[in-house]
Amino acid sequence: MTLLRSLNRALTATTGLQVRRAAPPGQKVSAARPARRPTPVYRCPAPEELATDRLLRQPVFIMSPVRSGSTLLRMLLNAHSRLHSPHELHIRRLEVDYGSKLSQRAMSALDLERGDLEHLLWDRVMHRELTRSGKDFIVEKTPSNAFVHERIRDCWPDARFVFLLRHPVSIAQSWHEGDPDKRTYAEAAADALRYMTAVDTAREAITGGHTVRYEDITAAPEKELRGLCAFLDLDFEPAMLDYGTRDASRLVKGLGDWRDKIRSGSVQSGRALPAEEEIPPLLRPMCRAWGYSS
Numbered sequence: 001m002t003l004l005r006s007l008n009r010a011l012t013a014t015t016g017l018q019v020r021r022a023a024p025p026g027q028k029v030s031a032a033r034p035a036r037r038p039t040p041v042y043r044c045p046a047p048e049e050l051a052t053d054r055l056l057r058q059p060v061f062i063m064s065p066v067r068s069g070s071t072l073l074r075m076l077l078n079a080h081s082r083l084h085s086p087h088e089l090h091i092r093r094l095e096v097d098y099g100s101k102l103s104q105r106a107m108s109a110l111d112l113e114r115g116d117l118e119h120l121l122w123d124r125v126m127h128r129e130l131t132r133s134g135k136d137f138i139v140e141k142t143p144s145n146a147f148v149h150e151r152i153r154d155c156w157p158d159a160r161f162v163f164l165l166r167h168p169v170s171i172a173q174s175w176h177e178g179d180p181d182k183r184t185y186a187e188a189a190a191d192a193l194r195y196m197t198a199v200d201t202a203r204e205a206i207t208g209g210h211t212v213r214y215e216d217i218t219a220a221p222e223k224e225l226r227g228l229c230a231f232l233d234l235d236f237e238p239a240m241l242d243y244g245t246r247d248a249s250r251l252v253k254g255l256g257d258w259r260d261k262i263r264s265g266s267v268q269s270g271r272a273l274p275a276e277e278e279i280p281p282l283l284r285p286m287c288r289a290w291g292y293s294s
Helices: 003-014 047-053 070-078 101-109 114-133 143-155 168-178 185-205 214-219 221-231 238-245 281-289
Strands: 060-063 137-140 160-165 210-213
Touching (some): 047 114, 060 070, 060 143, 060 185, 070 214, 070 221, 070 238, 114 137, 114 143, 160 221, 168 281, 185 281, 210 221
Parallel strands (some): 060 137, 060 160, 160 210
16 A cells, blocks of 8 residues: 555545645646536336335425525425425435445345435435424425426425426526626526526426526515415415415525525515516527516
């Protein structure tokens, strides 16, 4: 074993850090990105297996792009006496690994592959959160869920899906304004379009979902919430319109919107829709697909 390997073993055990050889002078060093593991093998539990494999029943997932009003919608739903909508949970990033080949063989003997184990973890985390709330149904709204909509549907065959749309230009503008030093408007539009495309793909693939628009929620919140409650087979509650009175509606920086507008505790007017000439070519197809442009 080389001196460098011995040193790194000791450093990793004590600090979690490692020493790397420096690049020659003048050579540009690029940041290395950890490789993503391939999607793990999993199976979709049959209806008769749900009682054994899942604690959670009929979870609700809001499929939406970034900066589309999902925090507002989750706050409104969380104000319902039977719905619990916490901050973004990012469950798709919770992964499971094996400590040894024996543990992998043991799990395989139980018909549990890595994907199955991750689904059990996802289900347990969300069920724990719902149980602590004392309510009946959980609503999860992490925007990146749209990228794994098939896996979420397979994990919970009885899940219900709400698709939240917003004018693509408004999404891009809001995404840029959220951190203008980090991304230009053009970069924000391109990045947000990835989310819009994922949501559109999920919307086409999943039947029986319910679609709402951010602009309609801000213009006629009671009408839209009544329709959404009907989809969820729940009675509309007027308290939903005054979500700020609910102590459980906590805002966590970095896990959804936390700015003054959402902190007001009531639905605020949305920004004016952009004119046709303000729509950049990159966003025109999505504007047409979502009915915002001809």
